Amino acid sequence: RAEPLVLGIETSCDETGIGIVRGRTLLSNTIASSMDEHARYGGVVPEVAARAHLEALQPSIEAALAESGVALADVDAVAVTSGPGLAGALMVGVGAAKALAVSLEKPLYAVNHLVGHIAADILQAGAATSTADDDGALEYPTVALLVSGGHTSLLLVRDLTTDVELLGETMDDAAGEAFDKVARLLGLPYPGGPEIDRAAVDGDPKAIAFPRGLSRASDMAEHRYDFSFSGLKTAVARWVEQRQAAGEPVPVADVAASFREAVVDVLVTKALAACRDYDVPRLLLGGGVIANRRLRDTALERGAAAGVTVRIPPLSLCTDNGAMIAALASELIMSGREPSTLAFGADSTLPV
Numbered sequence: 001r002a003e004p005l006v007l008g009i010e011t012s013c014d015e016t017g018i019g020i021v022r023g024r025t026l027l028s029n030t031i032a033s034s035m036d037e038h039a040r041y042g043g044v045v046p047e048v049a050a051r052a053h054l055e056a057l058q059p060s061i062e063a064a065l066a067e068s069g070v071a072l073a074d075v076d077a078v079a080v081t082s083g084p085g086l087a088g089a090l091m092v093g094v095g096a097a098k099a100l101a102v103s104l105e106k107p108l109y110a111v112n113h114l115v116g117h118i119a120a121d122i123l124q125a126g127a128a129t130s131t132a133d134d135d136g137a138l139e140y141p142t143v144a145l146l147v148s149g150g151h152t153s154l155l156l157v158r159d160l161t162t163d164v165e166l167l168g169e170t171m172d173d174a175a176g177e178a179f180d181k182v183a184r185l186l187g188l189p190y191p192g193g194p195e196i197d198r199a200a201v202d203g204d205p206k207a208i209a210f211p212r213g214l215s216r217a218s219d220m221a222e223h224r225y226d227f228s229f230s231g232l233k234t235a236v237a238r239w240v241e242q243r244q245a246a247g248e249p250v251p252v253a254d255v256a257a258s259f260r261e262a263v264v265d266v267l268v269t270k271a272l273a274a275c276r277d278y279d280v281p282r283l284l285l286g287g288g289v290i291a292n293r294r295l296r297d298t299a300l301e302r303g304a305a306a307g308v309t310v311r312i313p314p315l316s317l318c319t320d321n322g323a324m325i326a327a328l329a330s331e332l333i334m335s336g337r338e339p340s341t342l343a344f345g346a347d348s349t350l351p352v
């Protein structure tokens, strides 16, 4: 099959992402974020995100076309995230994608956001990996760990277009959300992930023994690949309160480093356990939390020690973006998948 020219639209959270790919080649990836508008609320406000998408979509599509030198009329297919994500935010993208596909008389592909994150790896050039012999091809099977402000999921990918299995996910807060909440109680601004990462540089990761969620032997039977960060968040809050009650200063760097270590340890331990259990020597990382230095380094080091090749696409393809959505649709088209009918809606809890 010829390589399709696909325009992808992503609006599941606070990023308006437009991506254009031809086959497996990335042509453009424009991202407009409404993060600044949410900062004063300390988290993404769905209504604000939806309105921002509505305003950003048209200019973003024009920017993506200009960047790639592609004429809208030449696009072979339109792709859009139909879930999971914020319902109102998703609806803006889905509505726009339908309108575009109908007016262009081109097929429309509704895709899953989490599977899209995995597809990002197909487009990667210059990814950081624990091995030198990386030719950019996504090999199967692979375990994928997706960590962002909205999701924390561990998946087994036997085939991107036909066989993606959810092994586990967070039972409460997403990893990024935990970073944001702990940053807040340490008096650091939103988004908290980068702030904690920075504060942790001068801290001792072993200073405070914070709990590792769902890691006890009794948890490992039923929740082997699941995550929980709310207990950790509470433990940090207690620790800080006790310090303050005693009139002692809070050692922000040590708290940040110890908290970060607890999150990273659980994420990497469970991901590598899945690799071992399923005898899969590859681990793909995705989602905005991958920006975390300690997470990247720990995954690369412990992966190498376990004989697992760890793949980390460039950050612009790890955070929410439209290129990964276009890439997934491109794979679906090349594998012969029929387009979606126009009857689909936005599904905030769409399963993989």
Ligand code: KG4
Binding pocket: 013, 014, 015, 147, 148, 149, 150, 151, 175, 176, 177, 179, 180, 191, 192, 193, 194, 197, 287, 288, 289, 290, 291, 292, 293, 318, 319, 320
């Ligand atoms: O994928 P992403 O850009 O978008 C959404 O989830 O919407 O991820 C954003 C999340 C935020 O929770 C942010 O605090 C977190 O990723 N994050 C980080 C770091 N950079 C961003 N968490 C930990 N360490 C970082 N360096």
Ligand code: ZN
Binding pocket: 113, 117, 148, 150, 151, 287, 319, 320
């Ligand atoms: Zn995402």
